[in-house]
Amino acid sequence: MADVTVDQFNSHIANGKNLSGLNLSGLDLSYLSITKLNLRGVNLVRCNLSGSDLSGSDLTRANLRGACLDGAKLCGAILTRANLTITDMRATDLRCANFEGANLSGAASNSWQSTARVIGANMHKANAQNANFSNAILVRVNFNASNLSGANFEGANITRVSLQNAKYDIGAFDKATGI
Numbered sequence: 001m002a003d004v005t006v007d008q009f010n011s012h013i014a015n016g017k018n019l020s021g022l023n024l025s026g027l028d029l030s031y032l033s034i035t036k037l038n039l040r041g042v043n044l045v046r047c048n049l050s051g052s053d054l055s056g057s058d059l060t061r062a063n064l065r066g067a068c069l070d071g072a073k074l075c076g077a078i079l080t081r082a083n084l085t086i087t088d089m090r091a092t093d094l095r096c097a098n099f100e101g102a103n104l105s106g107a108a109s110n111s112w113q114s115t116a117r118v119i120g121a122n123m124h125k126a127n128a129q130n131a132n133f134s135n136a137i138l139v140r141v142n143f144n145a146s147n148l149s150g151a152n153f154e155g156a157n158i159t160r161v162s163l164q165n166a167k168y169d170i171g172a173f174d175k176a177t178g179i
Helices: 006-014
Strands: 117-119 137-139 157-159
Parallel strands (some): 117 137, 137 157
């Protein structure tokens, strides 16, 4: 259960309150402009963030387990060591987002489908085991030392992706394009 209502959350933003560590689990925060905020350690479990703009926000160690980020904008967002297991990211804009050490695992339910744009993102040491990157656009993504075991890249458009010391299945990229 969330610590605050959506109206209280909006009031906190308007008044410049520190939002780090806040429990917002289960709230419908869709289509909000919440850019460049300190959301470190915030609990966003099962939140609806679809269509929201979180560009430039710091979500370090945030818990987004089961959150809906469909169509959200996270350009330049910091998601270092964030929990994004079973998070839905259809058509999400992740240009230059930092996922270093983030947990993106989730047997095919961690969805980057329908042309999620992952351009210039840092996924160094990320756990993306069983993540579904099918049909995603992956350009200049740093997957170095990441766990991509069981990840699905079918139909993904992959260009200049770095996989140094990454763990992935043989044939993982056979049905991807641009490699």
